[in-house]
Amino acid sequence: MGFSLTPKDNGFYELFSSSAAHLIEGAAELTAILGADTQDEREAIAKRLSDVETSADEATHELIRKVNSSFITPFDREDIHGLASALDDCIDHMEAAGDLVALYRIDKLPKGVTKQVEILSRMAEVTVDAMPRLRSMKDLSSFWIEINRLENSADKAYRRMLAELFNEEGADPLTVMKHKELIDELEAAADAFETVAHKVESIAVKES
Amino acid sequence: MGFSLTPKDNGFYELFSSSAAHLIEGAAELTAILGADTQDEREAIAKRLSDVETSADEATHELIRKVNSSFITPFDREDIHGLASALDDCIDHMEAAGDLVALYRIDKLPKGVTKQVEILSRMAEVTVDAMPRLRSMKDLSSFWIEINRLENSADKAYRRMLAELFNEEGADPLTVMKHKELIDELEAAADAFETVAHKVESIAVKES
Amino acid sequence: MGFSLTPKDNGFYELFSSSAAHLIEGAAELTAILGADTQDEREAIAKRLSDVETSADEATHELIRKVNSSFITPFDREDIHGLASALDDCIDHMEAAGDLVALYRIDKLPKGVTKQVEILSRMAEVTVDAMPRLRSMKDLSSFWIEINRLENSADKAYRRMLAELFNEEGADPLTVMKHKELIDELEAAADAFETVAHKVESIAVKES
Numbered sequence: 204m205g206f207s208l209t210p211k212d213n214g215f216y217e218l219f220s221s222s223a224a225h226l227i228e229g230a231a232e233l234t235a236i237l238g239a240d241t242q243d244e245r246e247a248i249a250k251r252l253s254d255v256e257t258s259a260d261e262a263t264h265e266l267i268r269k270v271n272s273s274f275i276t277p278f279d280r281e282d283i284h285g286l287a288s289a290l291d292d293c294i295d296h297m298e299a300a301g302d303l304v305a306l307y308r309i310d311k312l313p314k315g316v317t318k319q320v321e322i323l324s325r326m327a328e329v330t331v332d333a334m335p336r337l338r339s340m341k342d343l344s345s346f347w348i349e350i351n352r353l354e355n356s357a358d359k360a361y362r363r364m365l366a367e368l369f370n371e372e373g374a375d376p377l378t379v380m381k382h383k384e385l386i387d388e389l390e391a392a393a394d395a396f397e398t399v400a401h402k403v404e405s406i407a408v409k410e411s
Numbered sequence: 412m413g414f415s416l417t418p419k420d421n422g423f424y425e426l427f428s429s430s431a432a433h434l435i436e437g438a439a440e441l442t443a444i445l446g447a448d449t450q451d452e453r454e455a456i457a458k459r460l461s462d463v464e465t466s467a468d469e470a471t472h473e474l475i476r477k478v479n480s481s482f483i484t485p486f487d488r489e490d491i492h493g494l495a496s497a498l499d500d501c502i503d504h505m506e507a508a509g510d511l512v513a514l515y516r517i518d519k520l521p522k523g524v525t526k527q528v529e530i531l532s533r534m535a536e537v538t539v540d541a542m543p544r545l546r547s548m549k550d551l552s553s554f555w556i557e558i559n560r561l562e563n564s565a566d567k568a569y570r571r572m573l574a575e576l577f578n579e580e581g582a583d584p585l586t587v588m589k590h591k592e593l594i595d596e597l598e599a600a601a602d603a604f605e606t607v608a609h610k611v612e613s614i615a616v617k618e619s
Numbered sequence: 620m621g622f623s624l625t626p627k628d629n630g631f632y633e634l635f636s637s638s639a640a641h642l643i644e645g646a647a648e649l650t651a652i653l654g655a656d657t658q659d660e661r662e663a664i665a666k667r668l669s670d671v672e673t674s675a676d677e678a679t680h681e682l683i684r685k686v687n688s689s690f691i692t693p694f695d696r697e698d699i700h701g702l703a704s705a706l707d708d709c710i711d712h713m714e715a716a717g718d719l720v721a722l723y724r725i726d727k728l729p730k731g732v733t734k735q736v737e738i739l740s741r742m743a744e745v746t747v748d749a750m751p752r753l754r755s756m757k758d759l760s761s762f763w764i765e766i767n768r769l770e771n772s773a774d775k776a777y778r779r780m781l782a783e784l785f786n787e788e789g790a791d792p793l794t795v796m797k798h799k800e801l802i803d804e805l806e807a808a809a810d811a812f813e814t815v816a817h818k819v820e821s822i823a824v825k826e827s
Contacts, residue, residue: 267613268616271613271616271617306570306573306574307573307574307577307578308578376584377577377582377584377587380577380584380587380588380591381577
């Protein structure tokens, strides 16, 4: 039996999959909060989203602890840190967005917000699908190519909404401020997914 | 006489304590600017706060130079960089907040700002107390636990003020913009202290 | 023939010079967009600026790939990453600023914006001049000293505009929001050049 110098420690891959699963939950709660009819509903969903973010945070800490205490890691230590941190940023921005909907009592959402959240849901799905492929390092290019395509769509939706917000006659400034802060967070979440894709691409290139 | 492979270089610990001392000065100037009655007073205090930030910046540069020129460091090189940088961020945000009070001629501060600054003063105190314990790596958990507790309070005060700012009937939009930017900086300062706590926790875990 | 352990790989220096050249192009397009008379002109220039940013992004990726695939690098691997990334941030902020001028249909620019863009043009010039000196590591201090001086000017111009924007009687809130976001991006671009200067200083200090 040969001795492998780079054992595929299942623990790491499972932790990455677990982090990605939280992104699915987060996107689901964001979708739910868009459909909320009352302030009580919004606050209840924002609370659930905050719990998802807390769980994601614990998964990230577990990954970091594992990296710091493992003698051998499946790929570069700094890259594991970077990927864990990037996944964590995705849920942080999604949670912040949901939190603003409740905090600012936003009941009439700009139309494009639904589009932004649909894109985030799709980004979470392809990320969850990709995490197990970190084991083989195979077929990962389809992941970062799809994320890049989705991020371009998110960016278009975001910019279209910015133009509508600011170029509309007689818009209420405080409402514009609240809506801008919300769509900024959703755009930041999409950018965070692109950072995840960049980290995965960088790892795949190094390991090839 | 034994030869130690990891000599406890006093220079590093003194530089960390010196950085933390600037945080106490910064929080004191922020407290002073909240009590200022005239624009001249605000500008004078903002100038003093800027001088504190410059001194803190020099202390950070000295730490970075020391890391880059030392063959042996008391703990991981990247961690010293990270901790120095995080301490620097705290004072940067405190200085930016004080600067806004003067620049925007803010005379009627939102009530919760006093609470935010009290929390920052307390955060600076526990940080100064903790720095010498980097030597022994003992009793540091009480530090990051307290910072985490204080950051949760800061976050509550911040979010309460956001809701008041935006959900108030007939608020002047430009005043809301100025106040929001100020409380954002104070919240960023509290978050920066939490980053300091995370860095210290990470170092303590590695060194244990 | 002697064998050098740290060969001066021309490829790296050329890539840094190429990145810096994009900063000159970016600053030129920003200058152009300030002089645009129609929305069509603004959009055409914003498109050109976006193309410059794409080229700069590809140059950054090429640098990162080169670092990841080279056995020996002319200076510390992390520093090459850091410098490439900092140069990339400069063009990202310049592109974002130009994009806002078109997106928000900004036709009456605050007076100080011309000053900010002049400073960015000068910063790009001194950066392009400095890149070849990374080879010898000689005469680099004049670079970071000049960038620091220019950044202080940019900061003054920025702060003067903030005071004018917010302390003006009867200003339209939505216009203030658009202008603030624009000058924030231009200030972020100036800060990004200062980060480039810090990275170069850090590299020069280590290599001396």
